[in-house]
Amino acid sequence: MEEGTSNENQWYVAATAPRTDEPSRVLKAEDTFGIFDRHGDIYQPSSSEQGLYHGGTRFLSHLELRINGERPLLLNSTIKKDNSLLTVDMTMPDLYEGEVLVIPMGSVHVFRSVVLASQTRHEHLRLVNYGDRTVLLNVEFRFAADYRDIFEVRGVHRPARGTLLTPDLKKDAAVLGYRGLDGEMRRTHIHFHWRPDQLNAEGCSTAIRLGVRDECHLHVSVCCSSDGAYVSPGNYYQAIDRLGANIVASRSNVAQIVTSNEQFNDWINRAAADLDMLVTETPHGPYPYAGVPWFSTPFGRDGIITAMQTLWIRPQLAKGVITYLAATQAEALESERDAEPGKILHEARSGEMAALGEIPFKRYYGTVDATPLFVLLAGHYYRRTGDRALMEQIWPHIERALNWIDRHGDWDGDGFVEYARHSTNGLIQQGWKDSNDSVFHADGSLAAAPVALCEVQGYVYEAKLLAAELADLLGRDEWSQRLRQQAAALKKRFNEAFWLDELDTFALALDGDKRPCAVRASNAGYALFTGIADPEYARRTADTLIATDSFNGWGIRTVAAGQCRYNPMSYHNGSVWPHDTAIAAMGLARYGFKDKALKILTGLFDAAVFLDLHRLPELFCGFSRLPGQGPTLYPVACSPQAWASGAIFQLLQGCLGLSFSPETPQIRFYHPRLPHYLNWLRISNLRFDAGVIDLALTRHAHDVGINVERKEGDIEVTVVV
Incomplete structure (x- = not known):
């Protein structure tokens, strides 16, 4: 991501309105998303992230329900398990006329349900009078649209903005508008599916008389449109039907997981629904958009890692990521976008500021790891699916990516891939920890560019091995031989240059003078994840990662406690990121340290139990776990976040030792393990090659038993215990 941890970073996300005051409710449909409070309102000050967004712009900055001038009292607020619907139960407080109580608290039920579909927020409002007298209700909706770019909402100041248009008021609708400096017309169409008594530029009101046991239903639609591309909003019920059908269709090819532990099931189901x-x-x-609100757009690194996390249960997502990134691969040298031939995208943005070049992220390539990760994903995708046709289609893109690694990625020809910013306002740090102060030496001084990150060398190593397999498949023998030789040489150089004997871990990075950043950091876990670590170094690194200065009881800190820049409240220097922790756990499992991987799985599971909706956020603070308390939230973390949602599936794969061989086809379990709180786990609708299989896994004292409950097609299952 492109935010940092200090105001020195121009893309820092300002935390002026903490998200931890009250849980937000998030809905998303394609390029439209909404962030509401628990009442279903957009109620906080404009400095908060609440709003209805489309295409990188906030089309609705205020939407508030008032009845008789009051906010209803909240009873319950929840998101449906499949994320399709926000439902809110409320009642009216005691309402008086003078000294007379005219509406007793609890006598009027106020129910709201909200759904997003086709660039539109649909709302159903139901009012029911359970009291013993007729009531008169004045229902108001107050609204406003500021059309701020998502980067403005994040805190970036703009010296000039476009023009808000005079609202167009109709009998049952209000159309708000904005002409941007990019010339684009953006409009918010607010439709009331009845005729309000009063309607102006700031809201509407309707008088409703409810007899005893009477009920009233009102529907409101808010549609976002750009440059006249108006989409008919349809209605609430049609939106519900479409969403339901889409969810059923999207899950038909996805493996389903259920366990003996209902809380664990809640975590799995929430993660699957968020994805x-x-x-x-x-x-x-x-394509998995990275996260709401700040990163609801394609990111190369995030999309690849999310696809790898979920490859075993939904390989079609990886195919979408591969084809999207191949189509957007850089073709020329463009310094202002940090683009070089063959390089894979960092992120793509729409919105006014991107269109005007006020931010460099319209199509931006300032990432050092997405290119080897692209090759790595392609190799793992083939192992999972045997999809030779796609490999033949994208092989030219793999060649370009490999050429970028050797030419532009390796600045000085030493065999390591480094980065340094070329653009004037792009990212300074171009690994996944892209805060300005995230790469440093033991004394706290920042590493001078060009920087060779630990994890990137691991990515390059495994990418070249997997590309060699693909070269064998496609008859590119010269590529195959050269890639294997390069990978072997890289592994030797890496273990010599990055290993820190005195710290029992690998260096965070090498700076421009090839000095190691002698810092205990989570980056070392990636050396295990990719297999580049020598076995003895892997063993010592595993112990370091699980020690109390690194593992805080919930997950692995990005920087270990006691290091110079350690700050548990920072973005990258001591916080815990679920995806980062899951990658380390996968690495531990790869080298046989299953007990340590299970400990990490349990830590993140315990965190999910404490968190709202059992949803793991982008990150949380790195404070040590205390009895009876949940993790400390990071104030502007995205939630949901794709690779945080994908973490559970990667953790399970690592603990089960699950892999695929397309040649047989064969599903393999290598020393599978389950934690003590899972007596059994079932995997159904696991599709492989042309077949499908259902598996039942049962935990025993020292191993896991696996039974095939259903099998269609020629699929082998092998277990090494």
Whole structure:
């Protein structure tokens, strides 16, 4: 991501209105998302992130329900398990006329349900009088639209903005508008599916008389449109039906997981639903948008890692990521976008500021790891699916990516891939920890560019091995031989240059003078994840990662406690990121340290139990776990976040030792383990090759038993215990 941890970073997300005051409710449908409070309102000051957004712009900055001048009292607020619907139960407080109580508290039920579909927020409001007298209700909706770019909402100041248009008021609708400096017309169409008594530029009101046991139903639609591309909003019920059908269709090819532990099931189901919501259809296939609110757009690194996390249960997502990134691969040298031939995208943005070049992220390539990760994902995708046709289609893109690694990625020809910013306002740090102060030496001084990150060398190593397999498949023998030789040489150089004997871990990075950043950091876990670590170094690194200065009881800190820049409230220097922790756990499992991987799985599970909706956020603070308390939230973390949602599936894969071989086809379990709180786990609808299989896993004292409950097609299952 492109935010940092200090105001020195121009893309820092300002935390002027903490998200931890009250849980937000998030809905998303394709390129439209909404962040509401628990009442279903957009109620906080404009400095908060609440709003209805489309295409990188906030189309609705205020939407508030008032009845008889009061906010109803909240009874309950929840998001449906499949993320399709926000439902809110409320009642009216005691309302007086003078000294007379005219509406007793609890006599009027106020129910709201909200759904997003086709660039539109649909709302159903139901009022029921359970009292013993007729009541008169004045229902108001107050609204406003500021059309701020998402980067403005994040805190970036703009010296000039476009023009708010005079609202167009109709009998049952209000159309708000904005002409941006980019020339684009953006409009918010607010439709009331009845005729309000009063309607003006700031809201509407309607008088309703409810007899005893009477009820009233009102519907409101808010549609976002750009440059006259108005989409008919349809109605609430049609939106519900479409969403339901889409969810059923999207899950038909996804493996389902259920366990003996209902709380664990809640975590799995929430993560799966969040991924369903974040996946957006593009012209090149499905792509997981990185996170709401700040990163609801394609990110190369995030999309690849999310696809790898979920590859074993939903390989079609990986195919969408691969084809999208191949289509957007850089073709020329463009310094202002940090683009070089063959380089894979960092992020793509729409919105006014991107269109005007006020931010560099319209199509931006300032990432050092997305390119080897692209090759790595392609190799793992083939192992999972045996999809030779796609490999033949994208092989030219793999060649370009490999050429970028060797030419532009390796600045000085030493065999390590480094980065340094070329653009004037792009990212300074171009690994996944992209805060300005995230790469430093033991004394706290920042590493001078070009920087060679620990994890990037691991990515390059495994990418070249997997590309060699693909080269064998496609008859590119010269590529195959060269890639294997390069990978072997890289592994040797890496273990010599990055290992820190005195710290029992690998260096965070090498600076421009090839001096190691002698810092205990989570980056070392990636050396295990990719297999580049020598076995003895892997063993010592595993102990370091699980020690109390690194593992805080919930997950692995990005920087260990006691290091110079350690700050548990920072973005990258001591916080805990679920995806980062899951990658380390996968690495531990790869080298046989299953007990340590299970400990990490349990830590993140315990965190999910404490968190609202059992949803793991982008990150949380790195304070040590205390009895009876949940993790400390980070104030502007995205939630949901794709790779945080994907963490559970990667953790399970690592603990089960699950892999695939397309040649047989064969599903393999290598020393599978389950934690003590899971007596059994079932995997159903696991599709492989042309077949499908259902598996039942049962935990025993020292191993896991696996039974095949259903099998269609020629699929082998092997277990090494």
